[in-house]
Amino acid sequence: MTFPPLDQLVPEYVRRFEAYIPSKPDEELRRLYGCDRLLRLNNNENPLGPPPEAQEIIRRFPPPRAAVYPSGDAYYLREKLAEKFGLQPDQFIVGNGANEVITFVIKAFCQEGDNIVTADKTFAVYEWVAEFSGFEARLVPLRDFGFDDEGLLERIDERTKIVFVCNPNNPTGTYWNEGRLRRFLDRIDGRRIVVLDEAYCEFVEKKDFPDGIRLLRDYPNLVVFRTFSKMYALAGLRIGYLAGDLEVVNVIRRTGVVYSVNVLAQEAALAALNDDEHIRRTRALVGAGKAFLSRELDRLGLPYICGEGNFVMIRLPLSDTLAYRKLMARGVMVRTMTGFRFPNYIRVTISAREALEALVRALEEILKDRGQRTEIRDQKSEDGGQRTEGCHPGG
Numbered sequence: 001m002t003f004p005p006l007d008q009l010v011p012e013y014v015r016r017f018e019a020y021i022p023s024k025p026d027e028e029l030r031r032l033y034g035c036d037r038l039l040r041l042n043n044n045e046n047p048l049g050p051p052p053e054a055q056e057i058i059r060r061f062p063p064p065r066a067a068v069y070p071s072g073d074a075y076y077l078r079e080k081l082a083e084k085f086g087l088q089p090d091q092f093i094v095g096n097g098a099n100e101v102i103t104f105v106i107k108a109f110c111q112e113g114d115n116i117v118t119a120d121k122t123f124a125v126y127e128w129v130a131e132f133s134g135f136e137a138r139l140v141p142l143r144d145f146g147f148d149d150e151g152l153l154e155r156i157d158e159r160t161k162i163v164f165v166c167n168p169n170n171p172t173g174t175y176w177n178e179g180r181l182r183r184f185l186d187r188i189d190g191r192r193i194v195v196l197d198e199a200y201c202e203f204v205e206k207k208d209f210p211d212g213i214r215l216l217r218d219y220p221n222l223v224v225f226r227t228f229s230k231m232y233a234l235a236g237l238r239i240g241y242l243a244g245d246l247e248v249v250n251v252i253r254r255t256g257v258v259y260s261v262n263v264l265a266q267e268a269a270l271a272a273l274n275d276d277e278h279i280r281r282t283r284a285l286v287g288a289g290k291a292f293l294s295r296e297l298d299r300l301g302l303p304y305i306c307g308e309g310n311f312v313m314i315r316l317p318l319s320d321t322l323a324y325r326k327l328m329a330r331g332v333m334v335r336t337m338t339g340f341r342f343p344n345y346i347r348v349t350i351s352a353r354e355a356l357e358a359l360v361r362a363l364e365e366i367l368k369d370r371g372q373r374t375e376i377r378d379q380k381s382e383d384g385g386q387r388t389e390g391c392h393p394g395g
């Protein structure tokens with residue numbers, strides 16, 4: 001039997017695309033790096049776990065119900081979202097994480113020759129989905145670490161279908177305030193779809209931070225993404241959603257595969273939405289964590305970018321992939337930023353105090369260790385350069 005002729009079978013844009021390699025399970029990593037505990041500061045997870053009511057739903061899930069298909073369109077959850085945000089249930093599409101609704105939107109609007117426009121240093125999945133689907137991703141450099149509205153407008157051409165704006169931006173934590181967002185949308189004048197990814201909006205306490213869902217009334221070309229992964233701590237159940245104008249969402253719905261959201265995720269998300277106290281507790285934890293970490297990073301003399309969201313970017317005087325391995329050996333897992341086009345930066349989740357203390361201790365050791373090695377290297381004038389392994393961007 002002949003081997004399938006992959007060079008003929010596989011489209012050029014798929015051949016060109018490099019697959020994302022997720023990190024190994026914690027247990028494998030602990031073995032690999034020889035550490036007995038692993039603090040996960042790499043994925044912006046909420047250390048408080050899901051809101052209590054959602055935890056109760058998960059604990060009490062009757063196993064026989066696993067045999068039954070879930071609601072194909074998250075019927076009750078969409079009803080709840082509609083009530084909460086004052087929209088109609090059909091203005092929502094629930095997906096297997098916000099990651100899945102990204103694919104729905106790109107499939108709904110892009111055809112051969114089209115492009116999307118976004119920033120060069122933002123959540124990478126917009127770019128990836130466009131590229132492995134054969135569409136150009138036009139990447140506009142950040143300006144002062146934030147989305148550059150003028151730059152985005154300049155790159156839009158007649159084949160641009162969607163502009164993706166991450167607000168606040170992962171990984172820099174910058175945001176557009178309501179005035180800036182409205183001016184941008186006014187200049188787009190409804191002619192393209194503008195996606196506003198609000199994965200971290202529940203963390204933002206700034207008065208001038210815009211609520212994308214409230215803006216839908218004025219801008220029917222706007223599509224808003226939200227997720228239950230970050231604030232609501234349901235990342236492992238995979239559930240997120242989009243909201244938009246009824247007619248726009250009716251188009252997007254055609255490209256969605258029904259039944260992609262499991263029953264437990266739907267029910268846990270429904271319960272999580274009720275809990276404002278959980279949001280207050282998480283915000284307090286993140287606020288205290290940021291204050292602690294800023295103080296400590298100042299003390300260590302490490303530059304950092306601390307904006308909105310439950311993460312901070314830190315600039316290191318060594319390669320981020322090398323720092324990653326050294327931190328892993330000390331049981332601390334961070335996100336390398338080379339894949340986000342920020343070499344020598346790491347992104348760290350604002351977790352509980354203990355975990356942040358462990359991170360600071362580990363950073364301190366690495367810096368000290370490095371100082372000593374540099375001295376030795378200078379004496380012997382050796383090339384101490386270590387090979388860095390490939391790394392991959394991600395959420």
Ligand SMILES: *Cc1c(COP(=O)(O)O)cnc(C)c1O
Binds near residue numbers: 097226228230235239
């Ligand atoms: C985490 C994240 C998402 C996707 O989250 P899901 O887990 O797929 O719901 C989307 N956008 C940004 C900016 C994120 O950080």
